[in-house]
Amino acid sequence: MHLVLGGALLMPYFLFVGTVVLALLGVPDFFTDPPALALTVTLALPLVAVTALVPATRPAAVALARGLAGVAPDALAEGPARGPADRTRTACWYVLHLGLGGVVSGATLAVPPFAVLLLVLPLVRPEAGAAYALPGAGPAVLLAPPAGLALLAALTAVAAGVGALLARAAPVLLGPSPGERVERAERRAAELAVRNRLAREVHDSVGHALSAIALQATAARRLLDGPPAEGRAFAGEALAAIEETARRTVGELDAVLGVLRESGPDPARPAPGLADGLPALLSRTRAAGCPVTVRGAPPRALPPPVDREAYRIVQEGLANALKHAPGAPVLLRFERTAAHLAVRVSQPLTPALPGPPAGGGRGLAGIAERARLLGGAAVARPRGGDWVLDVALPTGSGPDPGSVPRPASGEEAP
Template sequence: MRAVARPLFGRRARLRWIHLILGGALAMPYVLVGAIVVGPVAGSTDVFSSFPLQLSSFAVGLPLAAVTSLFPLTRPLESAAVRWLCGVDADRLADGPARGRAAKVRTALWFTLHLAFGGIVAGMSLAVPPFAAVLVVMPLTAGVFGDRLGFPEVFGQPWAMALAPVAGVASLLALAGCAAGAGALLARWAPALLGPTPEDRLAAAEARAADLAVRNRLARELHDCVGHALSAVTLQAGAARRVLDADPEFVREALAAIEETTRRTVGELDTVLGVLRDGDGPGTAPAPTLAADLDGLLRRTRAGGLTVTAEVAAPLEALPPVLSREAYRIVQEGLSNALRHAGEGAGVAVRVEVRAGHLELTVDNPLPSVPATRPGGGHGLPGIESRARVLGGTAHAGPARDTWRLHVRLPLRATL
């Protein structure tokens, strides 16, 4: 019994019934407009007193509904209603307005079907229950309703009195069956008519790719600023601890470098996290540039115990902001690798020069005596390669004679 009743009166069937009644409510303004057209044509002043004229008004109003379905909000609203009331998975429906002729035609067809089925089921929902109630109680009224129904010769018969309650219950079941069937049909057709078109899928894929690109860039910003700061602060604190009693001046310089490094990193971290929280911020978090902070970066790295020499043969102030910012991050990551792998007191050489229309960045440091390993590998070199590739440049890292060399070439006209 429950298996039979659930498709007709279960929760999903009831929600779909509500969806159809909403369609009937939406159809009423169009039916009224249709009545204004049908009335004069049929020569009637009371269209709603005639069932054929009501159907004619309904038929005239549906094309008007198809035209108004071209408004941009129609598809998002219909998709939301189908998702919540018809039980259709969200990923099978389009969220945005219909774009393109095919999508608009399908939306118009869906809206027309929703209003057509909804108008019929809503009308039946208003008319059938009272009629069924009369049939159910007819045996108790001894044929009083026979004259009012217009068939006294039928409803005055004993067999009619016996069958009337059965007919009343059957009409209610028929109403529930029509509503359940119409709801199931609409739920089946919804993905085809309201689902994403190839253009929608392409737009969604492009949006996801753009969002992923932004997140990857923010991840690189976090890796570079936080990774460099942790490496520098670790070595600076270790060097200060070892000479705490022997060289107080060096300790003061190391502590000052730790303070400056952490302060700058907290500011950069707050900027990146702000972009992540807002969700609609710029594609990259603001970062220092070569012109603004190359000297400070070198000074803080020296405070960690490395001997850093720098050769700058490029007009840093004249570099494009994007190029200068990305180049700063590349040099920063190169120095971070040197801090982690070259060892205390090692000499690191940094060269920044312009050659043949390219900005060339080179970081040389001694090869480690014992190769360092990190679980899962690091992300610094892939990040450098990604930055260079986005700018249209190249990046190479590896042993060069007795040193480890990072060499990056970036075109001066590079833009993101």
């Protein structure tokens, strides 16, 4: 089909050259004169190349190659040709496509009738002296049917071979230039970064909230089996905490989904920072039954990216504590120097937390990715009977903000 379409696209050029150019050269009938026919096709191809130099030709050629030649979409360029090199490659493709398509299309029109004639030739019994009597017809005519079949097989093989040749040539002649490959890679990297950021935000904000809600609901249900007054009082507190956590999470989720909406909230601030979000985070974590002790003053006046990511890192560290060792005390420590912020989340090891936390390690991977994006580092490891998460982030100030002190040796967060 791709070759037939190439032959059809060649016809306007073919007819123009045959009726105008060859008429000027004095060739009366180019259809019945094989040399004139070959000359017509030869003179039509330069016109094809000139037409293909128009930048808008490439999108049409790419669409045909994708739809009819079976070429993988990623192997072809997008949009009009931008420079002389791209236009030259497009012109080469157009000449190759229309030239080979015209030849194969012409062969498919001429060869099958002749092959059918060869197949039925032994059945023809012309009268003596008839105009279509074949000279020398006799036993040799029995070779005509095999010759007809061979001719059809050869036509099929040639068409398949030319189609395969075009499919292999399309990525070379219609593929993206080095500059376009770089742009495509940058675009995909940006899209992947947006998806990864969305996944981190959903995991950290919604995951932390759901862990807290689950623990509060479980504790309330168990206490309802105890003394009625005590159970009702705690259940009321737990339900109030669940309500507040759910309400806050809805707001955070709406901000996170703004990453997917062009007209939504500014995706650059999908989460609060340490300065305005830490007190509420500590309150929710403690209400879920996890005592948290804070050492060191929570840092203020941090650069906005560091403030946001530090909040998310602390949030994920507390969520891991709630998930893997509910009820065990947590120590949250901040230490800030002129150029760096160090955050430590530690918790005593329990039977439920013998080593790296279970659950795929996506939370630790997100923490490590957040730290790396800021030029920092994160390490999670057991140490002295505790499970310790150490994170170091540059604050963009001080004598050497680009050199981040690596956390103490141990297992780096994946």
